[in-house]
Structures are given as C-alpha cells and as structure tokens.
Amino acid sequence: YDHKKGGRFSLSDFDIGRPLGRGKFGSVYLARLKNPEYIVALKILFKSQLQSARVEHQLRREIEIQAHLKHPHVLRMHTYFWDEKKIYLVLEYAEHGELFRQLQDRGRLSEGRTAEYIYQMADALSYCHKKNVIHRDIKPENILIGSDGELKLSDFGWSVHAPSKRRATLCGTLDYLPPEMVNGKPHGEHVDIWALGVLTYELLVGKPPFECDDESRTKRRINKGVIEFPRYISNEARDLITRLLKKKPEERLPLEEVMVHPWIVKNLEKRK
Ligand SMILES: Nc1ncnc(NCCc2cnc(NC(=O)Nc3cccc(C(F)(F)F)c3)s2)c1Br
Numbered sequence: 049y050d051h052k053k054g055g056r057f058s059l060s061d062f063d064i065g066r067p068l069g070r071g072k073f074g075s076v077y078l079a080r081l082k083n084p085e086y087i088v089a090l091k092i093l094f095k096s097q098l099q100s101a102r103v104e105h106q107l108r109r110e111i112e113i114q115a116h117l118k119h120p121h122v123l124r125m126h127t128y129f130w131d132e133k134k135i136y137l138v139l140e141y142a143e144h145g146e147l148f149r150q151l152q153d154r155g156r157l158s159e160g161r162t163a164e165y166i167y168q169m170a171d172a173l174s175y176c177h178k179k180n181v182i183h184r185d186i187k188p189e190n191i192l193i194g195s196d197g198e199l200k201l202s203d204f205g206w207s208v209h210a211p212s213k214r215r216a217t218l219c220g221t222l223d224y225l226p227p228e229m230v231n232g233k234p235h236g237e238h239v240d241i242w243a244l245g246v247l248t249y250e251l252l253v254g255k256p257p258f259e260c261d262d263e264s265r266t267k268r269r270i271n272k273g274v275i276e277f278p279r280y281i282s283n284e285a286r287d288l289i290t291r292l293l294k295k296k297p298e299e300r301l302p303l304e305e306v307m308v309h310p311w312i313v314k315n316l317e318k319r320k
Contacts, residue, residue: 057081057129057138062090069146073097074134078141088126091137098135103205107135110204113181121172123192123202142192142200151188156254159285163315165191165199166248166288167307172201173244174303177237182210186243187224188250211236222266223256227295230267238297244306245292252281257293271295284311 065078068089074097079090098104114125124140144150147165151157157165169191176183183190185206192200211234226242228235249257257276258269273295277286288311291301306312 057127057136059131059136062088064090073101073103076139087141089139089141091139093135093137095130095133095135106205110207111137113204113207113209116179117176117181117204119172119175121168121199121201122175123200139202140200142202143195144193144197146189147191147193147199148188150193151251151254157251159252159282159311160315160319162248162251162285163312164319165251166244167312167316168199169201169244169247170303170306170312172199173237173240174307176201176207177210177240177303180209181207182212182235182237183207183240183243184212184229185220185224186240186247187221188247191247221256222263222270223250223259225270226297227271227273228297230270236297238300241292241300241303241306242294242297244303245289245300248285248292249275249289252285253278257289282311284309284314287311 061083062079062081065080068076068078070076071091074091074093076089076091079088080086081088093107098107111125111128118124123142126138126140128135128137130136169186173183173186181204183201183204183206185203186201190201190203192202194200222230224243224246226235226239227233229239246256246258258266260266260269273293275289275293277289288301288306288309291309292306294300301309
C-alpha cells in the first residue's frame with residue numbers, strides 16, 4: 049500500500065477511537081489505520097513528560113527491544129512515529145483488555161485458568177530470555193488478553209538486556225520485586241521467574257503474597273520469603289509457587305520446567 053515514502057506514518061493516517069486506558073505518561077486509544085484498514089492500539093506520549101522524567105533512553109530501549117520480539121504471547125509493537133510534541137506507539141490491539149480487570153471482576157481465578165495463563169507467560173518469557181531480554185515489570189496490569197482469550201505480555205518500558213546492574217529508580221508497586229532488586233543487587237532474567245511466582249499466587253488468591261500497607265514491611269516480607277497459602281490452594285500449585293519464589297535467583301525453577309510442572313500439565317490436560 050502507498051504509505052508515505054520513507055515508511056513513516058503520521059496521525060492523519062489513522063482514525064482515532066475510544067480511549068483504552070490512561071497511563072502515567074499518556075493515554076492509549078483504539079485506532080484504525082485508514083489504508084489499508086487495520087485496527088491498532090495507539091499509545092500517545094508527550095515528549096515534555098518523557099524529558100522531565102528523563103526516561104527517553106528507556107523508551108528508545110523499549111522500541112529497539114520490541115522491534116525484535118514476535119511471539120503469540122507478546123504484544124507486538126508494529127511501529128512508532130512522532131510529531132513536534134508527541135511520540136506515538138502503534139501497538140497490537142488486545143481485544144479483551146487487561147488481565148488486571150479480569151482479576152478485579154472475578155476476585156480470583158480457577159486453578160485451571162491460572163495454569164493455562166502461567167503456561168502462556170512462561171512460554172513468552174522463555175522466548176524473551178532466549179533473546180537476552182528481561183521484562184522486569186510483570187504484573188496483571190501489563191498482561192493483556194487477545195481475541196481468543198490468550199494472554200499477551202506487554203509494556204517493555206522497563207525491560208533491559210540481561211544481565212543488568214541498572215539501579216533504575218523503581219517506581220510503582222514493590223510487590224513483584226525479588227530480593228535482589230529490592231536490595232539493589234545486580235540482577236538477571238531470574239527476576240522474571242520470581243515475578244511469575246508472584247503472578248501465579250496473585251491470580252489464585254486475588255492478592256500478591258507479600259502485600260503490606262507500607263513499603264518497608266513489604267520489603268521485609270519479600271526478604272523473609274514466608275508464603276501463606278489459603279486452604280483452597282492445591283498442593284501442586286503450592287509446590288510450583290514455592291519453587292518460583294526462591295530467594296536465591298539460581299534456585300528458581302527454569303521456565304522450561306515450569307511449562308512441564310505437574311500442576312500445569314494436569315490442568316492443561318483437563319481443559320483440552
Ligand atoms: N487493549 C489494549 N490493547 C493494546 N494495548 C493496550 N494498552 C497499551 C499497552 C502497552 C504496550 N506497550 C506499552 N509501552 C509503553 O507504555 N511504554 C512506555 C510508556 C511511557 C514511558 C516509557 C518509558 F520511557 F519510561 F520507557 C515507556 S503500553 C490496551 Br489497554
């Protein structure tokens with residue numbers, strides 16, 4: 049199709065639809081490329097906000113990383129463009145929105161559904177880690193749901209190439225951070241495996257395992273690593289979560305073993 053020579057898009061190439069969500073640095077809109085007609089999610093960022101937060105390098109890294117990621121359980125970034133004041137990320141549209149919303153609506157998810165979701169995220173993370181990319185910000189808000197109910201790992205705004213001693217000024221929830229990051233130590237891809245354990249727990253229980261009303265107590269609980277399971281959590285689920293939430297990064301269950309863990313296999317069989 050005859051889009052602009054040099055391949056660059058501009059806002060006039062799109063019809064803008066309803067807002068899909070509001071982020072810290074800008075909003076996401078449903079949008080349709082006019083020619084050919086193609087539905088996307090358009091994240092619109094203000095250069096001024098990125099500059100004052102000094103995160104332009106982070107966005108550049110995300111764009112670079114996303115350009116090389118193509119996987120059914122990783123939300124695609126098709127392209128990006130900019131004008132005088134804004135930067136536009138042209139993203140794959142996830143029809144069923146954020147996993148966070150589904151968890152809020154349902155309170156907590158069944159073991160069958162959770163096992164399927166964790167299998168898909170382990171698959172996505174295994175793919176990213178093979179490309180030396182660690183996501184570093186896995187949480188229900190950053191996981192979207194596609195048209196067939198499949199999960200899409202999204203928002204690589206905090207991702208880096210492993211290993212990283214980057215002492216990024218972390219903001220947002222500490223709940224998903226492993227001991228090594230909470231203590232500002234060098235960290236590798238094992239941080240995503242820890243976060244997968246927190247995610248498994250949160251989907252089954254409805255809240256993360258070390259949640260506290262203040263950060264210092266959360267940090268203490270993350271470092272202590274004691275996990276309380278409600279009675280209704282099966283032994284196999286407890287086994288997987290315990291093997292993911294190991295304090296020592298190298299002791300955490302490798303992703304390939306997560307995908308064949310008895311709890312995953314048993315629940316995937318049942319849902320066929
Ligand atoms: N239904 C939906 N279907 C598709 N997408 C949806 N929402 C957008 C999900 C995203 C994917 N990728 C993202 N990336 C960033 O936001 N990056 C970003 C933003 C600011 C600053 C920075 C940085 F500069 F700090 F790195 C990096 S947001 C929804 Br709701």
